[in-house]
Amino acid sequence: xxxxxxxxxxxxxxxxxxxxxxxxxxxxxxxxxxxxxxxxxxxxxxxxxxxxxxxxxxxxxxxxxxxxxxxxxxxxxxxxxxxxxxxxxxxxxxxxxxxxxxxxxxxxxxxxxxxxxxxxxxxxxxxxxxxxxxxxxxxxxxxxxxxxxxxxxxxxxxxxxxxx
Amino acid sequence: xxxxxxxxxxxxxxxxxxxxxxxxxxxxxxxxxxxxxxxxxxxxxxxxxxxxxxxxxxxxxxxxxxxxxxxxxxxxxxxxxxxxxxxxxxxxxxxxxxxxxxxxxxxxxxxxxxxxxxxxxxxxxxxxxxxxxxxxxxxxxxxxxxxxxxxxxxxxxxxxxxxxxxxx
Numbered sequence: 001x002x003x004x005x006x007x008x009x010x011x012x013x014x015x016x017x018x019x020x021x022x023x024x025x026x027x028x029x030x031x032x033x034x035x036x037x038x039x040x041x042x043x044x045x046x047x048x049x050x051x052x053x054x055x056x057x058x059x060x061x062x063x064x065x066x067x068x069x070x071x072x073x074x075x076x077x078x079x080x081x082x083x084x085x086x087x088x089x090x091x092x093x094x095x096x097x098x099x100x101x102x103x104x105x106x107x108x109x110x111x112x113x114x115x116x117x118x119x120x121x122x123x124x125x126x127x128x129x130x131x132x133x134x135x136x137x138x139x140x141x142x143x144x145x146x147x148x149x150x151x152x153x154x155x156x157x158x159x160x161x162x163x164x
Numbered sequence: 165x166x167x168x169x170x171x172x173x174x175x176x177x178x179x180x181x182x183x184x185x186x187x188x189x190x191x192x193x194x195x196x197x198x199x200x201x202x203x204x205x206x207x208x209x210x211x212x213x214x215x216x217x218x219x220x221x222x223x224x225x226x227x228x229x230x231x232x233x234x235x236x237x238x239x240x241x242x243x244x245x246x247x248x249x250x251x252x253x254x255x256x257x258x259x260x261x262x263x264x265x266x267x268x269x270x271x272x273x274x275x276x277x278x279x280x281x282x283x284x285x286x287x288x289x290x291x292x293x294x295x296x297x298x299x300x301x302x303x304x305x306x307x308x309x310x311x312x313x314x315x316x317x318x319x320x321x322x323x324x325x326x327x328x329x330x331x332x
Contacts, residue, residue: 116307135235136252
């Protein structure tokens with residue numbers, strides 16, 4: 001995994017290749033999401049796992065939190081919480097990444113909507129999904145990049161992963 | 165003839181006896197009330213459920229095929245498998261609380277949950293089919309919803325569930 005990320009960074013530094021910033025954002029968002037989902041029940045191992053995969057991990061502002069950086073990606077992790085954001089990916093792409101990774105890691109364990117969602121009602125924009133096969137359950141939702149938490153289609157995106 | 169025989173038999177039961185269905189309804193209602201109290205008070209749920217007569221059962225879900233640890237289910241069982249409650253953590257405020265039973269259908273189950281809610285919170289709002297919102301003070305609204313589990317869960321398909329959590 002470290003090779004994947006380092007390879008992307010190499011491509012970015014070499015404009016002659018076909019690698020685009022969107023490609024880098026997609027690959028790094030997918031990798032970060034997978035590592036976070038894999039380690040939701042192993043909080044202590046998460047910073048090291050991200051670092052081992054090539055992400056830059058530095059202590060964050062809050063105690064126990066870390067800032068995560070990679071080409072075209074910024075994130076924050078804390079016990080029971082990850083968010084990864086990109087200025088290059090629209091929300092629809094982030095949703096596709098989140099769902100693909102979730103369904104890959106938890107076959108038959110993913111259900112659209114949050115735990116507080118009404119059954120059989122239309123899903124709300126950015127509502128995401130819940131992984132019901134883990135305890136506590138994991139929720140994945142989306143927003144524009146930044147601190148607003150709003151579901152605004154401005155070409156940026158954030159994946160928000162919580163242990164509920 | 166059979167009905168009469170049954171009535172005679174029932175009449176012979178001790179006065180304090182109750183049917184299995186009565187026990188299911190009583191325990192669903194009690195578990196729902198206890199869940200609401202745990203959610204709104206922030207009191208760790210194990211004390212509340214054990215005080216109410218439920219028995220704790222932890223179940224390690226192990227590791228899945230992708231090497232992902234799945235965590236531990238924390239159940240509080242009512243007697244005779246009539247109902248059970250589940251919370252994500254013990255020793256901490258519950259961020260989610262569910263009550264399930266395999267012995268009721270969704271419509272009567274939802275009616276029982278509604279009856280339980282409005283007895284305790286007359287000003288609760290009905291915000292959808294089998295869905296209610298409880299507001300207390302300046303805290304976040306508690307969203308309560310009833311559904312039938314069809315897939316993606318550890319419970320058997322057809323199990324009915326009342327789930328409550330805060331938005332966000």
